[in-house]
Amino acid sequence: xxxxxxxxxxxxxxxxxxxxxxxxxxxxxxxxxxxxxxxxxxxxxxxxxxxxxxxxxxxxxxxxxxxxxxxxxxxxxxxxxxxxxxxxxxxxxxxxxxxxxxxxxxxxxxxxx
Amino acid sequence: xxxxxxxxxxxxxxxxxxxxxxxxxxxxxxxxxxxxxxxxxxxxxxxxxxxxxxxxxxxxxxxxxxxxxxxxxxxxxxxxxxxxxxxxxxxxxxxxxxxxxxxxxxxxxxx
Numbered sequence: 188x189x190x191x192x193x194x195x196x197x198x199x200x201x202x203x204x205x206x207x208x209x210x211x212x213x214x215x216x217x218x219x220x221x222x223x224x225x226x227x228x229x230x231x232x233x234x235x236x237x238x239x240x241x242x243x244x245x246x247x248x249x250x251x252x253x254x255x256x257x258x259x260x261x262x263x264x265x266x267x268x269x270x271x272x273x274x275x276x277x278x279x280x281x282x283x284x285x286x287x288x289x290x291x292x293x294x295x296x297x298x299x300x
Numbered sequence: 301x302x303x304x305x306x307x308x309x310x311x312x313x314x315x316x317x318x319x320x321x322x323x324x325x326x327x328x329x330x331x332x333x334x335x336x337x338x339x340x341x342x343x344x345x346x347x348x349x350x351x352x353x354x355x356x357x358x359x360x361x362x363x364x365x366x367x368x369x370x371x372x373x374x375x376x377x378x379x380x381x382x383x384x385x386x387x388x389x390x391x392x393x394x395x396x397x398x399x400x401x402x403x404x405x406x407x408x409x410x411x
Binding site: 223286288290 | 331333335340341342343344345348355356390394396400401402403404405
C-alpha cells in the first residue's frame, strides 16, 4: 500500500523568503509523484510532477521539487515566495500502473507581507 | 475553454434528498475519477472509470452511484443524502494511468 505524509499542516513565511514544504511517501512499487496547489475556494491545479528521468523538476512559477529515492521524499521548494503563493499544497503519489492518486493531508502556505 | 467542468458549482439540499453532480472533460482522456474532500481538506478517491468501465470503487456507501454514459462524462448520483455527505466533490480525468487533471469542484452542503 502507498501512503503520503506531509508533516507540516501550516507553514507561515514572510514575502520574499525561501520556503520548503516537506513530503515523504512510502510505496513498494515504482512511483509517480505530484504536487498540486489549491487556491482558496478553487479546484486543484497541477504544480509539477516526477514521472522518470531528472530527479529535479520545476514549475513555471518558480517552484521546484526533488525526488529522493533513498529518503523517499519529494520536498517542494521556492527561493522567494510571493503573497499570491498563499494556498494549500498537496503532495500525491501513484504507482506506475495505478489509476489511484494517494494524497497527503496538505500543507497550508501562508505568505505574510 | 474549460478542460474538466462540473455542474453545479454549489449544491445546498436537505437530508434525505437525492442529488446528482455532472462532470465533463474535453481532453480526450480515457479515465475519469471522483474524489471527496472533507472539511479538513483531506482528499480521497471514490471511483474511477476507464472507457466507461468501473475500475476503482473504494469503500463508499452504496448510496453513491457513478454513471459514465460515454468517455467524456462521469456523473455522480447520491441517494438519501446525509449530513456527513457535506464536502467538496472533485472530478478528474487522465490519459490511462497518467497525470490527473481536476475540475473546479462541487461544494455540497446537506442541511
